[in-house]
Amino acid sequence: MGLLPKSIAQNLTILSSILLLFSLCDVARCKPNTTVKIVQCNIGTYTEGDPFTISLAYVLAELENVTPARQGYDFRDISPYPNAFAYGHAACNQTLTSSDCTACLSAARIAVLSSCDHRIGGRSVLYDCTIRYEQYPFDD
Ligand SMILES: *[C@@H]1O[C@H](CO)[C@@H](O)[C@H](O)[C@H]1NC(C)=O
Numbered sequence: 001m002g003l004l005p006k007s008i009a010q011n012l013t014i015l016s017s018i019l020l021l022f023s024l025c026d027v028a029r030c031k032p033n034t035t036v037k038i039v040q041c042n043i044g045t046y047t048e049g050d051p052f053t054i055s056l057a058y059v060l061a062e063l064e065n066v067t068p069a070r071q072g073y074d075f076r077d078i079s080p081y082p083n084a085f086a087y088g089h090a091a092c093n094q095t096l097t098s099s100d101c102t103a104c105l106s107a108a109r110i111a112v113l114s115s116c117d118h119r120i121g122g123r124s125v126l127y128d129c130t131i132r133y134e135q136y137p138f139d140d
């Protein structure tokens with residue numbers, strides 16, 4: 001009765017290690033899901049050369065850089081320039097790694113900018129992250 005249970009135990013150990021690897025990959029996931037759920041644009045527009053251009057670029061860049069470094073991956077931001085404010089919010093699914101959050105926000109930025117060209121507000125919701133910007137403060 002000495003040998004057989006031991007080898008079964010070893011096999012079980014190996015099996016559970018394999019299962020653990022699979023489940024870690026599932027929980028931390030190997031890739032963010034960047035499929036776009038919705039994109040919505042404010043109907044208002046701004047023109048080329050409007051100071052809002054610079055404020056928007058500032059906020060979108062900061063959302064993408066700071067959100068993945070924040071606990072909980074949820075970050076609100078306001079541009080620092082006084083003549084045209086851009087307000088922003090970004091969040092990632094908390095199961096993502098920080099670099100996957102960055103990758104997802106990059107996809108979210110491209111999605112909102114390509115659909116909401118020169119719009120004063122826009123939002124993209126992907127399966128694993130979201131970005132929104134406006135010229136006014138907002139809650140969601
Ligand atoms: C993203 O998630 C949705 C909903 O669960 C699913 O239908 C879609 O296939 C997923 N896409 C990828 C690339 O995993």
Ligand SMILES: *[C@@H]1O[C@H](CO)[C@@H](O)[C@H](O)[C@H]1NC(C)=O
Pocket residue numbers: 093094095127128
């Ligand atoms: C985050 O990802 C997990 C694992 O894929 C999924 O079950 C969950 O619904 C996601 N949460 C959100 C808020 O999308």
